[in-house]
Amino acid sequence: MPSLSLKIVQDGGAVTRKVKFDSRMTVQDAHKLVKEKVIVPDKGKEYGLFLRSADSSLSGVWLEEDRTLDNYMLRDGDSLDYICRMRNLRVRLLDDTVKTLQVDEAKTVAELMMEICARIGIKNYDEYGLCHEEVEEVEDAKEKAGTLKRPKDRDVALEQLSRKLNTDDNVAWLDQHRTLREQGVDSKDTLLLKRRLFYSDRNVDSRDPVQLNLLYVQTRDAILVGRHPVTEQQGQIIIVFLEN
Structure with missing residues (x-):
């Protein structure tokens, strides 16, 4: 039986215990063995095994x-973190509303979006994403x-933006297929929820005040910071339209 001795790390390194495994066993079986060998403060909580990157802790x-x-x-001799x-x-x-939600960080961002949007009251969760x-x-x-910008300033900004193609696509979205911890999201970080995809206006429910308000703020700010270059007249019309 090919044995494998690993360090099981708890509480950010405060507690470390060596455990022997069969390298051919499944992670599920390894997890059961860890439960038998280590002391867990709250046995009612869900724990998982996490392998830290060699490049970043x-x-x-x-x-x-x-x-x-x-x-x-x-x-x-390798280490595995045993984390709640x-x-x-x-x-x-x-x-500017801030929500504090309890999530399972072993789930991918895509899986978390379903839960996060449901708690906030957003139905079309697949059109939203998280970013720093x-x-x-x-x-x-x-x-x-x-x-809005004055005409002279606006013309210079439009010229620069047209060269840079600075659009919402430049937002550094979190990878939908990876977990928060895999992407280095610390527990102290605050993430921004934004609309990531615009499939169709038909997906915007005019009776949904939560979605309408978030869409208004995102569109307004995109115009004001120059992500969507428009003329002064166009900008005024759009903002008046959105406000109403």
């Missing part, structure tokens, strides 16, 4: 239950709210 990969340890090319999967996640909406806060741009948009 903040990122890595969750071990999938149906795979074997061999799949992860683990060697004697439930954590608080701070999500800021574009209207854009502090400078947000503050700039707040300062410009209700105003």
Whole structure:
């Protein structure tokens, strides 16, 4: 039986225990063995095994239950973090509302979007995404709210934007197919919830105040910071239309 000795790390390194495994066993069976060997403060909580990246202590990969340890090319002496999967996640909406939600961080971002949007009251969760806060741009948009650039400044900005093609596609969205921890999202981070895809106006429910308000704020700020270059007259018409 090919044995494999691994360090099981708890509480960010405060507790470490060596456990021997059969390298051919599934992660699910390895998890059961870990439960027998380590002391867990709250046995009612869900835990998982996490392999930290060699490049960054903040990122890595969750071990999938149906795979074997061999799949992860683990060697004697390697470390696995034994982490509680439930954590608080701070999500800021574009209207500056901040929600603190408890999520399973072993789930992918796509899976979390279903839960997050359901709790907030957004039906078309597949059109929304999470990204890191854009502090400078947000503050700039707040300062410009209700105003537009003067013609001369606007012309220069439009010329620069047309060359850079600075659109919403440049937002550094979190990968929908990876988990928060795999992407280095710390528990202290606040993520921004924004509309990522625009399939059709038919998906916008005019009777849904939550979705309408978020769409209005996102569209307004995109115009004010120059993501959607428009003339002064077009901008005024659009903002008046959205406000009504």
